[in-house]
Amino acid sequence: MPTFIEKLVKAATDEAPFFPDEPEGPTVVTAVPGPKSKDAVRRLDKVYDASAAVISVDYHKSYGNYIVDVDGNVMLDVYAQIASIPVGYNNPTLLKAATSPIMASALINRPAMGNFPQNDWASILETGLLKVAPKGMDQVYMALSGADANELAYKAAFIWKRQQERGQRDAEFTQEELESTMLNHQPGSPNLSIMSFKAAFHGRLFGSLSTTHSKPIHKLDIPAFDWPQCPFPAIRYPLEDHIEENKREEQNCLEEAEQIIKNYPSRVAAVIVEPIQSEGGDNHASPAFFQGLREITRRLKVLLIVDEVQTGVGATGRFWAHERWELSDPPDMVTFSKKAQTGGFYFGNPDIRPNKPYRLFNTWMGDPARAILFGAIIDEIERLDLVNNTAAVGDYLYNEIEKLANKYPGKFSNLRGKGEGTFIAFDNPRRDEFLALAKTHGINIGGCGASSVRLRPMLIFQKHHADILLGVLDKIAKEL
Amino acid sequence: MPTFIEKLVKAATDEAPFFPDEPEGPTVVTAVPGPKSKDAVRRLDKVYDASAAVISVDYHKSYGNYIVDVDGNVMLDVYAQIASIPVGYNNPTLLKAATSPIMASALINRPAMGNFPQNDWASILETGLLKVAPKGMDQVYMALSGADANELAYKAAFIWKRQQERGQRDAEFTQEELESTMLNHQPGSPNLSIMSFKAAFHGRLFGSLSTTHSKPIHKLDIPAFDWPQCPFPAIRYPLEDHIEENKREEQNCLEEAEQIIKNYPSRVAAVIVEPIQSEGGDNHASPAFFQGLREITRRLKVLLIVDEVQTGVGATGRFWAHERWELSDPPDMVTFSKKAQTGGFYFGNPDIRPNKPYRLFNTWMGDPARAILFGAIIDEIERLDLVNNTAAVGDYLYNEIEKLANKYPGKFSNLRGKGEGTFIAFDNPRRDEFLALAKTHGINIGGCGASSVRLRPMLIFQKHHADILLGVLDKIAKEL
Numbered sequence: 001m002p003t004f005i006e007k008l009v010k011a012a013t014d015e016a017p018f019f020p021d022e023p024e025g026p027t028v029v030t031a032v033p034g035p036k037s038k039d040a041v042r043r044l045d046k047v048y049d050a051s052a053a054v055i056s057v058d059y060h061k062s063y064g065n066y067i068v069d070v071d072g073n074v075m076l077d078v079y080a081q082i083a084s085i086p087v088g089y090n091n092p093t094l095l096k097a098a099t100s101p102i103m104a105s106a107l108i109n110r111p112a113m114g115n116f117p118q119n120d121w122a123s124i125l126e127t128g129l130l131k132v133a134p135k136g137m138d139q140v141y142m143a144l145s146g147a148d149a150n151e152l153a154y155k156a157a158f159i160w161k162r163q164q165e166r167g168q169r170d171a172e173f174t175q176e177e178l179e180s181t182m183l184n185h186q187p188g189s190p191n192l193s194i195m196s197f198k199a200a201f202h203g204r205l206f207g208s209l210s211t212t213h214s215k216p217i218h219k220l221d222i223p224a225f226d227w228p229q230c231p232f233p234a235i236r237y238p239l240e241d242h243i244e245e246n247k248r249e250e251q252n253c254l255e256e257a258e259q260i261i262k263n264y265p266s267r268v269a270a271v272i273v274e275p276i277q278s279e280g281g282d283n284h285a286s287p288a289f290f291q292g293l294r295e296i297t298r299r300l301k302v303l304l305i306v307d308e309v310q311t312g313v314g315a316t317g318r319f320w321a322h323e324r325w326e327l328s329d330p331p332d333m334v335t336f337s338k339k340a341q342t343g344g345f346y347f348g349n350p351d352i353r354p355n356k357p358y359r360l361f362n363t364w365m366g367d368p369a370r371a372i373l374f375g376a377i378i379d380e381i382e383r384l385d386l387v388n389n390t391a392a393v394g395d396y397l398y399n400e401i402e403k404l405a406n407k408y409p410g411k412f413s414n415l416r417g418k419g420e421g422t423f424i425a426f427d428n429p430r431r432d433e434f435l436a437l438a439k440t441h442g443i444n445i446g447g448c449g450a451s452s453v454r455l456r457p458m459l460i461f462q463k464h465h466a467d468i469l470l471g472v473l474d475k476i477a478k479e480l
Numbered sequence: 481m482p483t484f485i486e487k488l489v490k491a492a493t494d495e496a497p498f499f500p501d502e503p504e505g506p507t508v509v510t511a512v513p514g515p516k517s518k519d520a521v522r523r524l525d526k527v528y529d530a531s532a533a534v535i536s537v538d539y540h541k542s543y544g545n546y547i548v549d550v551d552g553n554v555m556l557d558v559y560a561q562i563a564s565i566p567v568g569y570n571n572p573t574l575l576k577a578a579t580s581p582i583m584a585s586a587l588i589n590r591p592a593m594g595n596f597p598q599n600d601w602a603s604i605l606e607t608g609l610l611k612v613a614p615k616g617m618d619q620v621y622m623a624l625s626g627a628d629a630n631e632l633a634y635k636a637a638f639i640w641k642r643q644q645e646r647g648q649r650d651a652e653f654t655q656e657e658l659e660s661t662m663l664n665h666q667p668g669s670p671n672l673s674i675m676s677f678k679a680a681f682h683g684r685l686f687g688s689l690s691t692t693h694s695k696p697i698h699k700l701d702i703p704a705f706d707w708p709q710c711p712f713p714a715i716r717y718p719l720e721d722h723i724e725e726n727k728r729e730e731q732n733c734l735e736e737a738e739q740i741i742k743n744y745p746s747r748v749a750a751v752i753v754e755p756i757q758s759e760g761g762d763n764h765a766s767p768a769f770f771q772g773l774r775e776i777t778r779r780l781k782v783l784l785i786v787d788e789v790q791t792g793v794g795a796t797g798r799f800w801a802h803e804r805w806e807l808s809d810p811p812d813m814v815t816f817s818k819k820a821q822t823g824g825f826y827f828g829n830p831d832i833r834p835n836k837p838y839r840l841f842n843t844w845m846g847d848p849a850r851a852i853l854f855g856a857i858i859d860e861i862e863r864l865d866l867v868n869n870t871a872a873v874g875d876y877l878y879n880e881i882e883k884l885a886n887k888y889p890g891k892f893s894n895l896r897g898k899g900e901g902t903f904i905a906f907d908n909p910r911r912d913e914f915l916a917l918a919k920t921h922g923i924n925i926g927g928c929g930a931s932s933v934r935l936r937p938m939l940i941f942q943k944h945h946a947d948i949l950l951g952v953l954d955k956i957a958k959e960l
Binding site: 040041043044046047048049050051052053054055056057058059060062067070081082084085089090091094095098099101103104105107108109110111112113114115116117118119121122125126130138139140141142144145146147148151154155158159161162163173177178181182183184185188189190191192193198203204205206207208210213216217218219220221222223224225226227229266337338341353354356357358359360361362363364367369373 | 520521523524526527528529530531532533534535536537538539540542547550561562564565569570571574575578579581583584585587588589590591592593594595596597598599601602605606610618619620621622624625626627628631634635638639641642643653657658661662663664665668669670671672673678683684685686687688690693696697698699700701702703704705706707709746817818821833834836837838839840841842843844847849853
């Protein structure tokens, strides 16, 4: 008699797998976390904060879409290290890059890239991450994480704004500016701000955290800048039943954005927005909303920063999620990290670059090792045509979950992500139990917002993986 | 007829070199930067801000203490990527670590370490960077850079401070706190601050930049928190001629620190201080000053964060520069990066760790690849006894420069760093010409503050390297 998982695996289609030696399906042999995970986490917690640890993982044994914990549980991973693993565990193409002489040198001879760049740095960028630069962008500043990338973009925006206010790019600083900034006071340290959206997540350093409004636990007890936040459209689902209502909601948010930019006491230098608010609950808006935001920011002379840290690098069925908006006038900066394994922001307008050296500067100015890896990831995405794969598998997955939503009313509500690749989410009133139950069935899955289940599979997630996931979703709907 | 450099090399003693196949000395074949460097920098600058680039470097050819640029110039590097290369270019021990299977896995399977830690993470920390933890410290939070490390320490300090103010570690948040923090307002986002010192450098993100007061160009046009800064002792040299005066100066600064902590409008959660203010001009203070700071912070219940980003990992002839203070009561946190190739902060008091999960959290929570490398660096430091090497070579170098200072009055003034390993600096009124001239003689050397030359050789810098450097310093003094 085949087990539940065996039946699911059998039901999966026989499409050609990208990685034929992947496990056939999940295998759960203990509770999750199992005893060995618990021991390992307890030991780790003595020296390193492991209070949020779920399982202890054997990454040497993990492969493709499957994560293997120290108890031997093999789980289909549709959370993928908080949406940051692009092309599978132990991907052979990445292994090759990781063991190349150029990688070894990047690891052991890490340059202060702003002062002493390595001679192949331009090539690494040009043949790697600049190949996939968003439309209208041909330059990059490198950072080490998503928060770091956003803060670098904010600094560029503030410097740009003051250059605009001074009226000429090369205006000299006044004595008052030079002296006041050393005291953290105006005018040298100006009263400028970044406008963000309610429920946004842009990172957890001090500037980025001031633009993050996902959950109180991310922010409590940390001083913040008094920067403005605008309501993000509260879209109702199913979309086809709320067309006019959603349109009005988006229009109201745009009007409020315009009022804030015009009237907020600290002058707004830039607006930052996620194509899909991810940590905040997978909140979507229409292309028309973002087109409106581009129009307003351009007209009011503030920069538009698109935060593609979680949405970027293929997951939405486009390389960059904001391609969906079909802007004729591109954003001013696009930030990236997570699946890129490094961080930074793209831009095109030369005025975004500060007028003097050492203004957007730090010791390392990126990490060449991680930038080389991003280049290899891009190669792998192209080799396997993974952006199209994600679009196709995402469509299939969305349609099948829609059937489950009809079959089990209230269990998969506010289903969203249609046409957005595998970047799919739904709400469940018993979300945390849902996530725990999924693990007992061998699916590692994450939540976001207050009651959302978010799907964040890797780009190598195929229809046969989707079938396994769908079988477990069906089972959970029955059990919960 | 031997050349100038050949004479210097010959004069160097025949002590056993750590790396016998290092170049014998510098070779300069073009102007610095040469034509190929200029071309490469121009090309790079089209896609990446290279406005502060000095030379384009061939890191595959660089070895040990010698950096090789694309024009074939071989320079003795006593700047070492802004003090961040510890054990030499293409160090064979590091190469072994960089090409190990554990490194490959760390590169291609980067975990979200807070949720899904790799099963050997505790071992990597325990057998690596925790082995060299400062006295009194047995835990670590990992970060990606020095600025990131400091900001993580600030967040820990703010969370700690509010826990202290609430009176019990596990006090629940009030509704008002939960709601106000989502708006960046008090009491949820409290009016707390970090006290730093004038001329300090702690990084360039928004929180760390608010504690950085090195140069206006680091800060201009970037909004900052209104956090307090205290004067750092302005010590006069030679020390033996200013004993009473320096003592009074340090006492005055301590008194001002106490007044700020007691009276500043935003409550001070922590004080951050560098053992030697590095970017700000290599400003030193006596152990008594730091002992006094420890006493004040302990008595007034604020945390003491020691920023060892530039001073740490052996350069001062101690593994951590603050060991020199011989505190019986250790600092609360010690931050590190640069030579560690990763970043983070050490601590011992369990109350520094937040009371709930997800408070000091982010996607990666460090980079295992760089943490593994730090472990290999520690091995190499132990194998070659490099901390003692740096102490001995530093003493030799200091004494020889002191002779130059006497020989050439005004050319090596305010010589400082006695007993601080190779962490040596002096002032020269034509500092920028000094640095440029050094390059033409094959020495890559950096400045700090307004008119200081700072020596930041690697830990593998030996007496024969010092002799080459000293010969060039003598020559420059004659020429300038």
